[in-house]
Amino acid sequence: MxxxxxxxxxGGQGILSIAACIGMAALDEGLHxxxxxxxxxxQRGGAVQSHLRLSSDPIASDLIPEGSADLIISVEPMxxxxxxPMLSRSGWIITSINPFINxxxxxxxxxxxxxxxxxxxxxxxxxxxxxxESGSVKAANMVILGAAAPLLGLKxxxxxxxxENLFASKGKDxxxxxxxxxxxxxxxxxxxx
Amino acid sequence: xxxxxxxGDEAIAQAAIDAGLSGIYAYPGTPSTExxxxxxxxxxxxxLNIRSLWSANEKTAMEAALGMSYAGKxxxxxxxxxxxxxxxxxxxxxxxxxxxxxxxxxxxxxxxMHSSQNEQDSRFYGKFALIPVLEPSNQQEAYDMVxxxxxxxxxxxxPVMLRITTRLAHxxxxxxxxxxxxxxKMSLPSNLKQFILLPAIARKQYRELLGxxxxxxxxxxxxxxxxxxxxxxxxxxxxxxxxxxxxYLIENFEGHxxxxxxxxxxxxxxxPAMVNELYEKCDEILVLEDGYPIIEELIRxxxxxxxxxxxxxxxxLPRDGELNPVIVAKALGIEVTPGNSVPAIVKNRPPRLxxxxxxxxxxLALNEALxxxxxxxxxxxxxxxxxxxxxxxxxxxSCVDMGASITMAMxxxxxxxxxxxAAIGDSTFTHxxxxxxLDAINNNAPITVLILDNSTTGxxxxxxxxxxxxxxxxxxxxxxxxxxxxxxxxxxxxxxxNVDILRKELAYQGVSVIIPRRECIQTLGxxxxxxxxxxxxxxxx
Ligand SMILES: Cc1ncc(C[n+]2csc(CCOP(=O)(O)OP(=O)(O)O)c2C)c(N)n1
Ligand code: SF4
Numbered sequence: 001m002x003x004x005x006x007x008x009x010x011g012g013q014g015i016l017s018i019a020a021c022i023g024m025a026a027l028d029e030g031l032h033x034x035x036x037x038x039x040x041x042x043q044r045g046g047a048v049q050s051h052l053r054l055s056s057d058p059i060a061s062d063l064i065p066e067g068s069a070d071l072i073i074s075v076e077p078m079x080x081x082x083x084x085p086m087l088s089r090s091g092w093i094i095t096s097i098n099p100f101i102n103x104x105x106x107x108x109x110x111x112x113x114x115x116x117x118x119x120x121x122x123x124x125x126x127x128x129x130x131x132x133e134s135g136s137v138k139a140a141n142m143v144i145l146g147a148a149a150p151l152l153g154l155k156x157x158x159x160x161x162x163x164e165n166l167f168a169s170k171g172k173d174x175x176x177x178x179x180x181x182x183x184x185x186x187x188x189x190x191x192x193x
Numbered sequence: 194x195x196x197x198x199x200x201g202d203e204a205i206a207q208a209a210i211d212a213g214l215s216g217i218y219a220y221p222g223t224p225s226t227e228x229x230x231x232x233x234x235x236x237x238x239x240x241l242n243i244r245s246l247w248s249a250n251e252k253t254a255m256e257a258a259l260g261m262s263y264a265g266k267x268x269x270x271x272x273x274x275x276x277x278x279x280x281x282x283x284x285x286x287x288x289x290x291x292x293x294x295x296x297x298x299x300x301x302x303x304x305x306m307h308s309s310q311n312e313q314d315s316r317f318y319g320k321f322a323l324i325p326v327l328e329p330s331n332q333q334e335a336y337d338m339v340x341x342x343x344x345x346x347x348x349x350x351x352p353v354m355l356r357i358t359t360r361l362a363h364x365x366x367x368x369x370x371x372x373x374x375x376x377x378k379m380s381l382p383s384n385l386k387q388f389i390l391l392p393a394i395a396r397k398q399y400r401e402l403l404g405x406x407x408x409x410x411x412x413x414x415x416x417x418x419x420x421x422x423x424x425x426x427x428x429x430x431x432x433x434x435x436x437x438x439x440x441y442l443i444e445n446f447e448g449h450x451x452x453x454x455x456x457x458x459x460x461x462x463x464x465p466a467m468v469n470e471l472y473e474k475c476d477e478i479l480v481l482e483d484g485y486p487i488i489e490e491l492i493r494x495x496x497x498x499x500x501x502x503x504x505x506x507x508x509x510l511p512r513d514g515e516l517n518p519v520i521v522a523k524a525l526g527i528e529v530t531p532g533n534s535v536p537a538i539v540k541n542r543p544p545r546l547x548x549x550x551x552x553x554x555x556x557l558a559l560n561e562a563l564x565x566x567x568x569x570x571x572x573x574x575x576x577x578x579x580x581x582x583x584x585x586x587x588x589x590x591s592c593v594d595m596g597a598s599i600t601m602a603m604x605x606x607x608x609x610x611x612x613x614x615a616a617i618g619d620s621t622f623t624h625x626x627x628x629x630x631l632d633a634i635n636n637n638a639p640i641t642v643l644i645l646d647n648s649t650t651g652x653x654x655x656x657x658x659x660x661x662x663x664x665x666x667x668x669x670x671x672x673x674x675x676x677x678x679x680x681x682x683x684x685x686x687x688x689x690x691n692v693d694i695l696r697k698e699l700a701y702q703g704v705s706v707i708i709p710r711r712e713c714i715q716t717l718g719x720x721x722x723x724x725x726x727x728x729x730x731x732x733x734x
Contacts, residue, residue, distance in 0.1 A: 040308030
């Protein structure tokens with residue numbers, strides 16, 4: 001088993017919570033793991049990415065080789081396109097369709113989505129709306145994680161357990177709303193694969 | 194033992210705790226910051242009473258660590274690569290004094306300048322100082338090297354450098370711990386003159402250091418961090434892979450089995466015999482270094498008359514920037530299938546000041562106050578406020594090294610650029626701006642200094658600032674006259690008032706200091722969240 005995943009978003013959007021869940025689930029299944037994060041300057045509202053590598057064999061490089069990622073998981077649509085050179089020709093894009101506009105030159109969102117839909121494999125999801133329905137727009141990241149879940153090669157139960165662990169300190173309600181968001185994301189993806 | 198999932202920086206911190214550390218000294222700087230932060234947050238470190246407060250700058254950190262080593266205890270000092278420039282005087286001379294308690298200097302390089310002004314390679318400093326340098330190829334090795342580093346520092350009585358790069362520092366993986374060592378008891382050097390670098394003693398000490406070099410090479414041949422793998426399939430090309438580059442190399446081979454002879458380098462000085470073994474066996478040599486071409490240049494020599502040596506100098510690898518698996522693949526002639534290119538519709542998204550950041554209001558006021566003067570007179574410094582260089586503010590004209598704003602403004606004013614403005618953050622001010630301000634006062638320079646006080650070290654994630662609560666007193670003490678020190682509130686509703694104050698002080702023919710003061714909203718937000726959490730716990734109890 002080997003999965004190379006690019007996580008993408010804008011500094012402050014919290015892509016690391018998605019990474020943390022996938023990481024915990026992978027460890028739970030006894031996999032090797034490397035996760036290269038972006039800290040520092042770009043965290044101030046700039047484009048951020050994380051390279052997450054899971055494998056049943058030991059992993060050498062912290063960075064995913066260009067053109068070989070299995071997945072791009074993005075919490076922002078334009079950001080999902082920024083890392084296309086990293087994606088393998090058979091790889092998937094899983095992205096939110098909700099733009100984060102903090103630059104004046106942000107393109108028309110319809111054109112961004114059209115570019116994504118021009119790619120061979122993608123799941124685009126209205127994560128904000130689904131998260132809101134699940135109880136809080138803050139759970140949008142968990143909707144995205146859910147949408148990516150069928151492609152991660154991990155057991156649904158280990159991903160769920162990781163989400164539970166991540167939010168355990170915040171109380172039962174927060175846990176159950178995030179689990180709900182996760183499952184809504186997953187069922188959306190299963191319908192659109 | 195169960196593995197811990199740790200960043201490279203955190204692995205180093207945990208290793209230091211486990212290896213019997215007594216104190217860590219540091220000034221924040223990406224990508225080194227998380228080492229200190231991990232120790233500050235570690236309950237174990239607290240229980241062990243490990244000293245872990247931020248220093249005013251890298252030089253004071255280096256000196257304090259050296260003092261702890263003098264007293265016989267294990268000390269670590271951490272900084273980003275440019276921090277070593279600030280600490281250089283203490284660092285180079287610490288090699289001459291030598292260490293007593295184990296002393297590790299962690300210098301975190303940033304090839305590709307993700308968050309830095311340059312991509313200097315700290316291994317040069319190690320070579321310059323003539324001390325051992327350890328360069329891990331992965332996070333586990335980083336952990337192990339801290340244990341080993343303390344051991345050889347005490348055995349050879351020299352400081353040891355641990356050189357890491359951004360990718361290693363900020364990548365997370367499983368780490369196996371080793372048994373915990375107890376801290377050293379206090380014990381002064383047996384020779385109480387060892388640390389007195391008067392010429393007569395320094396000469397003797399320096400000769401001693403030179404005399405240790407051969408032994409240091411032997412250590413690096415024996416430690417296991419430098420290894421020759423004689424994969425004989427393809428002897429046409431031999432490869433030297435330093436630090437992290439080793440991982441990028443093996444990534445390109447099925448099952449990580451390289452089909453060329455490889456010398457893996459993780460410890461310096463490298464024993465020449467080891468390099469020679471590879472050199473003799475192969476027709477050509479490829480050198481992979483995630484940094485400057487140091488080993489490559491040594492092997493190649495100025496005249497480059499021997500076998501073909503490939504790397505950054507002959508264009509086989511890019512001359513600058515960090516390596517990655519694909520760059521290494523290309524150097525090896527391995528075919529790579531590129532992904533699709535980035536669609537033209539994707540726009541750059543550079544970092545920016547947070548919405549509602551006080552720096553924004555300070556620079557809006559400054560821009561307006563300077564409106565009637567010609568452009569190009571604002572010397573700035575390093576911190577979040579440097580982002581005011583970008584659109585839409587475009588408020589500053591320089592960012593060079595910490596503290597440079599004030600002295601550059603003074604120099605420019607000396608050349609006739611009056612008024613000149615300096616803009617410096619609170620943490621940067623106590624890092625290196627105070628001596629600059631003293632120069633300006635002693636010169637009665639016609640400059641206006643903005644000390645942007647957000648009560649934190651914002652850019653690196655909100656560490657405590659040594660300047661906290663002290664800025665006015667420092668300025669007064671250095672000799673700025675009281676009527677030319679103003680604390681202003683950088684908020685939209687005070688804009689006009691702030692512009693007026695700035696205008697008046699710009700016209701003043703001496704040093705004035707304006708302190709726009711408003712807490713960083715990120716730090717403030719975090720404090721409020723912590724408070725709320727603490728309250729919740731109280732209620733639960
Ligand atoms: C010699 C040196 N040490 C450390 C750094 C890393 N660094 C860059 S900005 C910064 C924080 C500056 O804090 P402050 O001056 O208070 O400004 P703020 O970011 O809070 O606006 C640090 C530590 C550096 N660039 N150079
Ligand atoms: S982190 Fe603080 S100082 Fe930096 S831009 Fe944000 S609000 Fe301003």
